[in-house]
Amino acid sequence: MKQNRCKQKPVSAAAAVGQIQSRPPWWRRRAVLAGLLFCAAGVSGLAVSTWHAGAGMPNPPSIVLGDGVYGPRGMVLVPAGEFLMGSDHKLAQLNERPAHKVRVNGFWMDQHHVTNAEFRKFVDATGYVTTAEKRPDWETLKVQLPPGTPKLPESALAAGAMVFVGTAGPVSLQDYSQWWRYIPGADWRHPNGPGSSIEGKDEHPVVQVSYEDVQAYAKWIGKRLPTEAEWEFAARGGLEQATYAWGDQFTPGGKQMANVWQGQQAQAFPVVSAKAGGALGTSPVGSFPANGYGLFDMTGNAWQWVADWYRADQFEREALASRVIDNPAGPADSWDPSEPGVPEAAPRRVTRGGSFLCNEDYCMSYRPSARRGTDPYNSMSHLGFRLAMDDKHGSATGSER
DSSP states (O other): OOOOOTTOOOOOHHHHHHHHHHSOHHHHHHHTSOOOOOOOOOTTOOOOOBOOBSSOOSSOOOOOBOOSSSSOTTEEEEOOEEEEESOOSTTOOGGGOSOEEEEEOOEEEESSOOBHHHHHHHHHHHOOOOGGGSOOOHHHHHTTSOTTOOOOOGGGOOOEEEEEOOBSSOOOTTOGGGTEEEEETOOSSSTTOTTOOOTTOTTSBOOSOOHHHHHHHHHHHTOBOOOHHHHHHHHHTTOTTOSBTTBSOSSGGGOOOSOOSBTTBSSOTTBOOTTTTSOOOOOOTTSSOBOTTSOSOSSSSSEEEEEEEOBTTHHHHHHTTOSOEESOOOOSSOBOTTSTTSOTTSOOEEEESOOTTOBTTTBOOOSTTOEEEEOTTOOBTTEEOOOEEEOTTOOOOTTTO
């Protein structure tokens, strides 16, 4: 079995700015990479292409797509239900264990990631300026840095974000700074830096958005982020404890099921081909089959913010209850001991789903149970989001759907 190094999670993007300036050369090489996440026939009558393979589903769920009359347009009704959250699979990391019983109410979820076109409407209407477009604030930055780090001069701080740049040839997978860079001028309009553009990519997921940016968008449009439990329940699409969102086979019948590194890139991670124009990046939403609930790209393409604070031990804490947990909203604080030198209680929000960079050699986070914690002010070239809404009619009970 390939080694899964997803547990090697570096510091936040904001922290990189300070650490790179204040640490010796050997440390800078590691700190340059900051915040890597490591890696239907419904009421509306709209048919959705779905796929289930390798895991039994004797009673596939009905797919209910909002049409603007019954349910919000562009959202899918996820039925209420009970499921095993997390995983005890051999691929599961410690922060995914143990599997434990959770129950969620029915809710609506965006059928796909929020796109560049949708985010542009928000910015045009409000004039909103994203985190990546603003100079880092010291008070926000310092909580991600080792205690006692001297305050940086304003001249050392530049607006920007983390960008995957890849490598020209095979490298040791122990040094993530070789394929990630903090790029001044990178933002949602220029996800790979000042020379890049989202022209012609209206239907791609918006990326380079922080948790703070997502909350602002959600407030404007009248939705909310899903909880971690809602997200995982929706991602599983009715398949109890399946390894992937579509079943237990990675490529059933040789079919590529998600935008992840293997099958999309000719070279082994993190090598990108200059002749091919570099890394493939995101794909238009809906390019791959939807899951059992009619949701596209729940894994792969771009990571997704969810509402909860991140604790590496949260599933262990929930399992201690020895009962079904109703609608868990996550912990009251953060705890992440995986970053030496960074305060364990530094603010972190949960991110889910993996991205186009996930691969079998380095990071297999295209599994529904995989989870990471990220600085709320961090934005990256493979990190986006989708939103949820309560089911006000309360019609989506597990027995009815």
